[in-house]
Amino acid sequence: MGATGSVVANSASSVEQTEGGDATRNTPKVVELKKLPDAIEEAVYVHEKFPLIIDTTEQAGRFLKYQTGTFISFDDPIQSMKSNLNKSLVGSFQFGRTLTLKFKTLEGMNESIFEPNVFPKEVLCRSKFFTDEVWKSVLPSKTSEDGDDITISSEFVFILCTNTDFVPPALYELMHVIKVVDKLTPSGANSATSGAEEDPMEQIAVMFGAKEVIRNSTQLVEAAFDGDLGEVKNYLDKGYHLESVDGRKHTALSEAACQGHMEVITHLLQIGADPNSTSDTGRSPLWRAAFNGHVEAVKMLLEAGASPEFVDKVSMESAFDVAQNEEVRGILSAWDMNTTVQLMEQRRRVILANLESRIKTSAEREFYARNLIRKELIEKAMSNDIQGIKVILEEVAAECEASSRDGSPAKPRATVEVRNDGGQSLLSIAAQFDFIDLAMFL
Incomplete structure (x- = not known):
């Protein structure tokens, strides 16, 4: 079946959620987000098809945005201009990167999004797109004259991503369909009720090796309690985490607020301390400042986004209830909670921006690390260096x-299945040069 009019068939496909489902029977492979990278590799290198991802939770879209490559939201008229699609396509297949095209829905998808020699419909079919006739046809005219100097990388992956379950039947033939869900029960069914919710962005950070490492220091917390700003800075400079806690889950900011140490409070808030952290009894920095009657601390914490609504888990008393004096109670009663909501949203955006920056940096670093290892393995295979390949694989x-022990996904940066730019595996290289011992080792 070709990537022609059948692609835009309007009949919906059933999406029975069976883990490892057979895409040829209009059933997607169902995976959790953490298994998506493996599912994409399986689609490309086992089924030899590009992946189509059903992303009703929108978690996959977040992950794909940070892949080393290009992420295009097709609903954005600027991003989806044919000239931009062509530029993104050429850059992605030339340098072995991912090109993701995201749709809200594939209903109504038609051939108008494709254009021969610019963004051809054959991009949906991996085997057809990798033919010289097709991929060379999309090269810009001034480049196509020197087309022999340009190759298509076997690492190139084209991904369609949709936020609804609808998939035109023809795409089940052309692509490998994957559905990302929140949780899978042991039987493979989707479950949204098992376990505590995990922040999707934090999960993505873990997948890219960008999870923040937290080095806890009770000494830092004690220094804040003592009001020793110099020691607080000293421990932070040594790499201890800003949100370090003591045995009762009090942070440095909470301890400083409890004692009314304004210099320490000011510094900690300026560098991003969380004004809404709570102890094991639910007491926030603002609660403790109010309890001890520290007027200036209460004002500063409120202006930093501290919520006066936290209550002690035992007494169920709020900061207002335990306020030591009328001045503190007056400040709390007059405070507009809408301001707190706005300040908390501003803080959330800053935290998200910092996390995104960590993920992007880590994704780039991971891409180049994997590519370097891939090239080293290929060079060793070309020179019949079995021992060199062993050393790399052991490393x-x-x-x-080691990464699996600290909670990160246990996914190796390379295996014997790596391929050169021409699509040859190490075993294929060994066979080409008649390296019998290397072939047996692989």
């Missing part, structure tokens, strides 16, 4: 094992 395995 990769050790690194993978």
